[in-house]
Amino acid sequence: MEKKIVGIGVLAGLVSGLAAFGFARLWEAPVIGRAIEYEERRSAAEAALTGEHAHEHEVFSRALQENVGAGIGTIVFAIAMGALFAVAFIVATTHLNRRHLTADLRSTAMALAGAGFLSMSLVPFIIYPANPPGVGLAETISDRTGAYLLALGISVGFAIVAAAVALRLTPRIGGWTATAVGSVGYLAAVGLTSAVLPDFDETPGALTDAGGNVVFPGFPADVLADFRMYSIGTQAVLWLVLGASFAVLISRATTSTSVAQSVDPMGAVHAGR
Numbered sequence: 001m002e003k004k005i006v007g008i009g010v011l012a013g014l015v016s017g018l019a020a021f022g023f024a025r026l027w028e029a030p031v032i033g034r035a036i037e038y039e040e041r042r043s044a045a046e047a048a049l050t051g052e053h054a055h056e057h058e059v060f061s062r063a064l065q066e067n068v069g070a071g072i073g074t075i076v077f078a079i080a081m082g083a084l085f086a087v088a089f090i091v092a093t094t095h096l097n098r099r100h101l102t103a104d105l106r107s108t109a110m111a112l113a114g115a116g117f118l119s120m121s122l123v124p125f126i127i128y129p130a131n132p133p134g135v136g137l138a139e140t141i142s143d144r145t146g147a148y149l150l151a152l153g154i155s156v157g158f159a160i161v162a163a164a165v166a167l168r169l170t171p172r173i174g175g176w177t178a179t180a181v182g183s184v185g186y187l188a189a190v191g192l193t194s195a196v197l198p199d200f201d202e203t204p205g206a207l208t209d210a211g212g213n214v215v216f217p218g219f220p221a222d223v224l225a226d227f228r229m230y231s232i233g234t235q236a237v238l239w240l241v242l243g244a245s246f247a248v249l250i251s252r253a254t255t256s257t258s259v260a261q262s263v264d265p266m267g268a269v270h271a272g273r
Contacts, residue, residue, distance in 0.1 A: 013082020
């Protein structure tokens, strides 16, 4: 049965990847195009100001990157997340059964998707918001990547601890109260952690000449805001569709298994294999 659940997770990941890519292609890609145009114009202005011309060769066209590269990357990532989601679902339902806590499978799937979005997307995004092309220094990319991965790992780790604490407290104080306690503890922990993580503020300002005159404006605030909004929106679509499709598929799978077991007395044995 575990292999079947993982297969369901992979299929749900595929569906969510297609949905997330569709959203990103429709809303996020045009904003990235605006950011790239700004970056190119700024590079030209810097070259005119300093007399130094950078020669960059585009290996892959923008259309290929937007339609093929981004699509494959998003779908592969979503499939991997679907498989991990299925494993987390198995672990969660196993712990609930061991503690004799009843939970609807569809509700469990949606709650798990919400927790995944919160801990793996929203909280790391709040700590280190996504930046479009043209924002950020090339020499700090390794530091920024490392800091983001650290924030991601801390967020997921605290989320697991919060879930474990909530499960232990549920028999004593009830599910809703235990969930509230775990959530408050999680938010407090990530809030304190984010306060000690390094900060990066590298949005390009206005380009000025030797006399202090502005020769090129700073990075457009509306482009930055739109990119960040659509970036987290893409993640929200991925997790929402992943949770919803997994919930539908797991419900149908368990229903068909129950029907098969009612017809075949050995169904429980077959299902356990």
